[in-house]
Amino acid sequence: MPSLLTLDQALELSRGQVRExxxxxxxxxxxxxxxxxxxxxxxVAARGAEVRDAAGNTYLDFLGxxxxxxxxxxxxxxxxxxxxxxxxxxxxxxxxxxxxxxxxHNLAQLTPGNLQxxxxxxxxxxxxxxxxxxxxxATGKSGIVYCSNSFHGKTFGALSVTGxxxxxxxxxxxxxxxxxxxxxxxxxxxxxxxxxxxAAFIVEPIQGEGGVIVPPPGYLARARELCTRYGALLxxxxxxxxxxxxGYMWACDHEGVIPDVLCVAKSxxxxxxxxxxxxxxxxxxxxxxxGLERALLHTSTFGGNTRAVTAALTALExxxxxxxxARARELxxxxxxxxxxxxxxxxxxxxVRGRGLLVGLEFAQxxxxxxxxxxxxxxxxxAGEYLGSxxxxxxxxxxxxxxxxxxxxxxxxxxxxxxTVTRExxxxxxxxxxxxxxxxxxxxxxxxxxARTVLQSVLTKGERS
Numbered sequence: 091m092p093s094l095l096t097l098d099q100a101l102e103l104s105r106g107q108v109r110e111x112x113x114x115x116x117x118x119x120x121x122x123x124x125x126x127x128x129x130x131x132x133x134v135a136a137r138g139a140e141v142r143d144a145a146g147n148t149y150l151d152f153l154g155x156x157x158x159x160x161x162x163x164x165x166x167x168x169x170x171x172x173x174x175x176x177x178x179x180x181x182x183x184x185x186x187x188x189x190x191x192x193x194x195h196n197l198a199q200l201t202p203g204n205l206q207x208x209x210x211x212x213x214x215x216x217x218x219x220x221x222x223x224x225x226x227x228a229t230g231k232s233g234i235v236y237c238s239n240s241f242h243g244k245t246f247g248a249l250s251v252t253g254x255x256x257x258x259x260x261x262x263x264x265x266x267x268x269x270x271x272x273x274x275x276x277x278x279x280x281x282x283x284x285x286x287x288x289a290a291f292i293v294e295p296i297q298g299e300g301g302v303i304v305p306p307p308g309y310l311a312r313a314r315e316l317c318t319r320y321g322a323l324l325x326x327x328x329x330x331x332x333x334x335x336x337g338y339m340w341a342c343d344h345e346g347v348i349p350d351v352l353c354v355a356k357s358x359x360x361x362x363x364x365x366x367x368x369x370x371x372x373x374x375x376x377x378x379x380x381g382l383e384r385a386l387l388h389t390s391t392f393g394g395n396t397r398a399v400t401a402a403l404t405a406l407e408x409x410x411x412x413x414x415x416a417r418a419r420e421l422x423x424x425x426x427x428x429x430x431x432x433x434x435x436x437x438x439x440x441x442v443r444g445r446g447l448l449v450g451l452e453f454a455q456x457x458x459x460x461x462x463x464x465x466x467x468x469x470x471x472x473a474g475e476y477l478g479s480x481x482x483x484x485x486x487x488x489x490x491x492x493x494x495x496x497x498x499x500x501x502x503x504x505x506x507x508x509x510t511v512t513r514e515x516x517x518x519x520x521x522x523x524x525x526x527x528x529x530x531x532x533x534x535x536x537x538x539x540x541a542r543t544v545l546q547s548v549l550t551k552g553e554r555s
Contacts, residue, residue: 105132105144128487136163139511141492149490152519154506156494157298157330157448160357161408162508168360171404172397180396190394193403197369200339200406203348207375208367210394214329214355215243217366218292221351222247223388224370225290225323227378232266233288235322237273239498241299242292242327251292253300254498273297274305276312283320290323290351291316295341298330301499302443302450310347323350323374329366330448333357334409334509337419337446344445350374360405361508365398414509415446421516422446425505428520436527449505450496451523453477478503481526489522 103111109130112121124130133149135142139162141149151163161168175189194208209220226232236242236251243249249258250265253273258264267287271278282288295310297303317324326349331341333354338344340352351374355366379387392398409415426449429442440454455477478495482503485491496502505519 105130108132128483138162138165139508139515147490149486149492150507150515150518151492152485152505152507152511153492153494154508155361156356157335157506158356158359159361160333160335160414160509161361161405162510163361165360165362165405165408165510167408168362168401168404171400172362175396175400178396181392183391187394187396187399189396189399189403193399193406196403196406197354197367200410201352201369202340202342204371205348205352205369206372208369209388209390210399211366211368211390212364212392212398213243213366214327214353215245215248215366216390216393217329217353217355217368218242218248218251218325218327219245220388221292221325221353221368221370222251222290224351224368224374224378225325227384227387228374229289229321229323229377231287231289231322233282233285233322234265234268235279235282235288235291236268236270237293237297238270239273239297239300239303240292240294240327241297241498242294273300273303274309276309276316279313280316280320283316283322286320288320288322290325292325292327294327294331295344295347296331296336296445296448297498298448298504299497299499301452301496301502302448302504304443304445308345310342311345314347314349317350325349325351325353327353329353329355333405334415334418335446335448335506336444337415337422339409339415341445358402358405359398360401360408363398363401365402367402409509412510418446418509421509421511421513422449424513425449425516425520428516429523432520432524432527435524438527444505447505447507447509447511450502451481451505452499452502453481455501477501484526485519485522488526489518491519491522 109121109125121130132144133141134144139151141151141163143149151159190210197208198206211217211220222234225234234251236253238253240251240253242252244257247265249261250268252258253270269282271282279291283291291313293313314324326342328340328342333339336344342349351368351370353368358367359365379385422445425447426442426444429449429451433439433442438453439451441452443450478500482493482495485493493503493505496504
C-alpha cells in the first residue's frame with residue numbers, strides 16, 4: 091500500500107518538510123536558490139495586496155504573480171462566482187458551455203477593433219502556441235518574426251520566438267523560419283517582412299521579462315502599418331500587459347493599434363484559475379478553422395472549463411466595474427513620479443521605466459573602480475546577474491515586500507502590484523526602497539548585506555525546520 095499524504099497533512103507540513111519534499115520530488119536547484127535568499131517562507135493566507143506567513147507576519151505583494159494578480163489575491167467576487175458553479179459539470183466536452191460563450195462575447199466587446207473569435211486554453215504559452223498556429227494556417231506562410239529580449243513562454247513554439255539564448259540553447263533546434271530582430275527597430279522589421287514569407291510578427295507592447303522595456307513612440311503603430319503592407323499578421327502578446335495593467339485595458343490602446351491576434355492570460359483568471367486565450371477576427375478564424383473538417387484542428391481538453399471561464403468572466407466584470415485601468419494609470423503615475431525622485435538621489439538606481447503599474451528598476455553596474463579592476467570585470471558580471479535579486483532580498487527580509495527580478499534581465503526588479511493596491515501601500519514600498527538605497531551606495535555594500543542574509547539562512551536552517 092503506497093504511503094500517500096492527505097490534504098490535511100499537506101497543509102500542516104513544516105517549512106523544513108516542504109523543502110525536503112521539493113528537493114526529492116520537484117526542483118532541488120530552485121529550493122537552494124530560494125533558501126539562500128530566505129525566500130522559501132510558508133505563506134498561509136492572502137487577500138488583496140497582502141499575504142501572511144505561518145508566523146503571523148504580513149507582507150506586501152509587489153510581484154503580483156508576474157502580472158497574474160491584477161485583482162489581487164482571492165478577490166471575493168471571484169471566489170463567490172466559483173461557489174455558484176461548484177455543482178455544475180466542469181469538464182463536459184459533449185456540450186456547449188454557456189459561461190464560455192458569455193466570456194467569448196465579453197472579450198469581443200473589450201478587445202480592440204474587430205477582434206471577435208476566442209480560443210480558450212490554460213496559460214500564456216498555450217495562447218502564443220495557438221496564435222502562431224493560427225497565423226500559419228490562415229496565411230499559408232511559415233515565417234515568424236520576433237524581437238530580441240522578448241519573452242513569450244517556454245513551450246517549443248513560444249520558446250522559438252523568445253529572445254533569450256539561455257532559455258533556447260538547450261532545446262535547439264527549435265521551430266524553423268523564426269527570425270529575430272531588435273525590439274523597436276522599424277527598419278529591421280520592414281527588412282524581415284519584405285521577403286513576403288512572413289506569416290506573423292509577434293510583439294509585446296511592453297517587454298515585461300525583458301526588463302520592462304517601453305518601445306519608442308509610434309513603434310506599434312508603424313508595426314501595424316508594415317504588417318498590413320506586406321501581408322503579415324500582427325500578434326500582440328498582452329499576456330502581462332493586458333487587462334488594465336499599463337493604464338489602459340490593453341497596452342495596444344496607448345497607440346490605438348488593432349492587432350490581428352491578441353494573446354491574453356495571467357490576470358484573465360482573476361488570480362485563482364489557470365486560463366489563457368487568443369482572440370482574432372472572424373475572417374482569420376474562418377481561413378484557419380472554418381468548416382467541419384477544420385473545426386477540431388486545434389483543441390484543448392481543459393480549455394474553457396466551467397470554473398476557469400467563470401473566474402475569467404467575473405475578473406472582466408470586476409476590471410470594468412472598478413475601472414482598474416484608470417486606477418493603474420493614476421497610481422502608476424504617482425509611483426513613477428516618486429521613483430524618479432529616488433533615482434536622482436541614488437547612484438545605484440540607473441533607470442526607472444514603465445507604464446501604469448508595470449514598473450522596472452534597473453540598477454547601475456560597477457565599472458572602473460578598484461574592486462572592478464582587481465576582479466578583471468567579474469564584479470560587473472556578478473552584479474549584472476545578482477544585484478536585482480539582492481535588492482529584492484533586502485525588500486523581503488527587512489521590509490516584508492515581495493518583488494523579483496525580470497527573467498531576461500536579472501539586473502531589473504519589477505514592481506507589479508495588484509491594481510487594487512492603495513496609495514499608502516505604494517508609499518510603503520517606495521519608502522522601503524528609499525531606505526535600502528540610502529543605506530547602500532555600491533554593489534559591494536548590497537552584496538555584503540546579501541551575504542549576511544545567506545549566512546543567517548544557513549545557520550538558522552535547522553531551527554526553522
